[in-house]
Amino acid sequence: MLSQSIEDYLKAIYEVESSEGKVSTSALSEKLGVSPASVTSMVKKLSERKLITHKRYQGVKLTPAGKKIALEIIRHHRLVELYLKEALGVPWDQVHQEAEKWEHVLSEDLEDRIDKFLGYPVTDPHGSPIPRRDGTMIVRQCNALVDVEPDTLVKVVEVSDHDPELLRYLGGIGLYPETEMTVVSKQPFKGPIIVELTGKEHPIGRNAAKYIMVEKARN
Amino acid sequence: MLSQSIEDYLKAIYEVESSEGKVSTSALSEKLGVSPASVTSMVKKLSERKLITHKRYQGVKLTPAGKKIALEIIRHHRLVELYLKEALGVPWDQVHQEAEKWEHVLSEDLEDRIDKFLGYPVTDPHGSPIPRRDGTMIVRQCNALVDVEPDTLVKVVEVSDHDPELLRYLGGIGLYPETEMTVVSKQPFKGPIIVELTGKEHPIGRNAAKYIMVEKARN
DNA sequence: AAATTATTTTAGCCTTGTCTAAATTTCTTT
DNA sequence: AAAGAAATTTAGACAAGGCTAAAATAATTT
Ligand SMILES: [Mn+2]
Ligand SMILES: [Mn+2]
Ligand SMILES: [Mn+2]
Ligand SMILES: [Mn+2]
Numbered sequence: 426m427l428s429q430s431i432e433d434y435l436k437a438i439y440e441v442e443s444s445e446g447k448v449s450t451s452a453l454s455e456k457l458g459v460s461p462a463s464v465t466s467m468v469k470k471l472s473e474r475k476l477i478t479h480k481r482y483q484g485v486k487l488t489p490a491g492k493k494i495a496l497e498i499i500r501h502h503r504l505v506e507l508y509l510k511e512a513l514g515v516p517w518d519q520v521h522q523e524a525e526k527w528e529h530v531l532s533e534d535l536e537d538r539i540d541k542f543l544g545y546p547v548t549d550p551h552g553s554p555i556p557r558r559d560g561t562m563i564v565r566q567c568n569a570l571v572d573v574e575p576d577t578l579v580k581v582v583e584v585s586d587h588d589p590e591l592l593r594y595l596g597g598i599g600l601y602p603e604t605e606m607t608v609v610s611k612q613p614f615k616g617p618i619i620v621e622l623t624g625k626e627h628p629i630g631r632n633a634a635k636y637i638m639v640e641k642a643r644n
Numbered sequence: 645m646l647s648q649s650i651e652d653y654l655k656a657i658y659e660v661e662s663s664e665g666k667v668s669t670s671a672l673s674e675k676l677g678v679s680p681a682s683v684t685s686m687v688k689k690l691s692e693r694k695l696i697t698h699k700r701y702q703g704v705k706l707t708p709a710g711k712k713i714a715l716e717i718i719r720h721h722r723l724v725e726l727y728l729k730e731a732l733g734v735p736w737d738q739v740h741q742e743a744e745k746w747e748h749v750l751s752e753d754l755e756d757r758i759d760k761f762l763g764y765p766v767t768d769p770h771g772s773p774i775p776r777r778d779g780t781m782i783v784r785q786c787n788a789l790v791d792v793e794p795d796t797l798v799k800v801v802e803v804s805d806h807d808p809e810l811l812r813y814l815g816g817i818g819l820y821p822e823t824e825m826t827v828v829s830k831q832p833f834k835g836p837i838i839v840e841l842t843g844k845e846h847p848i849g850r851n852a853a854k855y856i857m858v859e860k861a862r863n
Numbered sequence: 864a865a866a867t868t869a870t871t872t873t874a875g876c877c878t879t880g881t882c883t884a885a886a887t888t889t890c891t892t893t
Numbered sequence: 894a895a896a897g898a899a900a901t902t903t904a905g906a907c908a909a910g911g912c913t914a915a916a917a918t919a920a921t922t923t
Contacts, residue, residue: 678911701917
C-alpha cells in the first residue's frame with residue numbers, strides 16, 4: 426500500500442506535468458503546500474521506488490508505473506466527485522475537498538460499484554475526463570476562455586475545481602461544462618471578459634477566465 | 645484534527661469498556677493489533693490530552709470528552725456501513741472493512757446527507773445502534789445466543805461485524821437482525837446450537853453464538 | 864509468605880513526513 | 894564573464910506512531 430502522501434505527490438506531479446510540462450521542485454512545493462526541502466526528500470524516495478525519474482536541479486518526470494498510480498488516484502477523485510454530486514446532492518464547489526480525502530480510501534470494489542451506479546461516466550462535475558480502469562485517459566483539445574477572441578460561440582469543456590468561490594459564481598450564472606455561450610467582448614486594461622448565456626451578459630475576470638476551458642461550438 | 649490512530653484508539657477503548665467493563669493494555673493491544681508497549685505510549689498521550697484517565701497498571705477509562713469523540717466515530721462507522729449496503733449494495737460482510745477507513749474522512753456535512761438519505765436510521769446492518777448526533781446512544785437489553793435455553797423463541801438483535809465468514813454463513817441461512825427464530829437444542833460437549841428459522845434447522849457453533857445477540861420474542 | 868507467572872511500563876530504536884538554515888547549483892543581469 | 898538572484902539540495906532536527914528487549918509491578922501458585 427502506498428501512503429496518502431505518496432499518492433498526493435504522484436497526483437500533483439501528474440497535474441503539473443500536464444499543465445506546465447516541466448515539473449519543478451518549487452511548483453510541487455507550491456501545489457502541495459510543503460517546503461521545497463520536503464519535496465526534494467520525497468522526490469528522492471519516489472525515484473528510489475522507480476515511480477519518477479529525477480535529474481538533479483532539473484525537475485522530475487513520472488515513469489509509466491508512477492503515471493499509472495497517478496491516474497488511478499485521479500480516477501478515484503473524479504468518480505467520487507461525480508458520485509457525491511449525483512447521489513448525495515453535494516454542491517459542485519464542495520465535492521473537490523471531500524474527494525481529496527476519499528480518493529485515498531476507496532477500494533477497487535467500491536470504485537466499480539460507483540462507476541456502475543453512475544453509468545460508466547466519462548467526465549466529472551467540472552468537466553475533467555475520468556481516467557479509465559486500464560490507466561488511460563482521453564485528453565480533449567480546448568482553449569482557455571481568456572484566449573478566445575470576442576464574438577465567438579463557445580462550449581464550456583472544463584472548469585478548474587480548486588476555487589469554490591469561483592465555482593459558486595459560475596454555478597450562479599449557469600456556466601457549467603457543456604454549456605454554450607458567446608464571448609461578447611474583452612474589456613481593455615485587463616478588464617473582464619463578457620460572456621452571454623441564457624440571454625444575460627456576465628463579466629468574468631481575466632484571471633478566472635484562465636481556468637475555464639472552452640472549445641469552439643459547431644454552430 | 646485528531647489522527648486516525650487516536651480515533652481508532654478511542655473507538656477501541658469505548659468498545660472494550662462496553663463489553664468487558666475494564667479496559668486493559670493487553671485488551672487494547674489485542675484489539676488494535678499493536679504491541680502492549682505501543683498501547684502504553686498512546687495511553688500516555690491520550691491522558692495528557694484529557695481524553696482518557698489512566699491509573700498505572702490499572703487500565704483506562706474514557707473521559708466525557710473522549711467518549712464523545714468515540715461515539716462520533718462509531719456514528720460515522722455505522723452510518724457508512726448502512727449507506728454502503730443500501731445505496732451501493734455492498735454485501736453486509738464487506739461493509740465493515742470499508743467503513744473502517746471511511747469513518748475517518750467523513751465530513752459533518754456528508755454525515756448529515758447520508759443520515760438524511762437513509763431516513764435517520766437507528767441501527768446499522770448488523771443491528772448495532774447508531775449514536776445520535778448529540779453523542780448519545782440507546783443501549784438495548786439482550787443476551788448472547790450461546791446463553792439462551794433451548795425451546796425459546798428469540799429475535800435477533802445484533803450480530804458482530806468482525807468476521808466476514810460468519811456473516812456470510814448467517815446471511816446464507818437468513819439470519820439477520822430482526823429475524824425471529826427458535827433455539828431448538830444445544831448439542832452436548834460444547835457442540836453447536838441448533839436454531840430453526842424459515843422452517844429449516846441450522847447449526848451454529850458455540851463460539852459464533854457468543855457473537856449473536858438476541859432477545860426473547862414476545863410471542 | 865515466597866516463588867513463579869503474567870501484565871504493564873520504560874528505554875531505546877526505527878520509519879515516515881515534515882521543517883529551518885545553510886550550502887550548492889543554475890539562471891539572469893550587467 | 895562575473896556578480897547577484899533564484900531555485901534546489903543537503904544537513905540536521907522534530908513529531909507521530911510503531912517495534913523489541915528489559916525492568917517493574919501485580920496476580921497466582923505453591
Ligand atoms: Mn477535484
Ligand atoms: Mn489527496
Ligand atoms: Mn478505523
Ligand atoms: Mn461526525
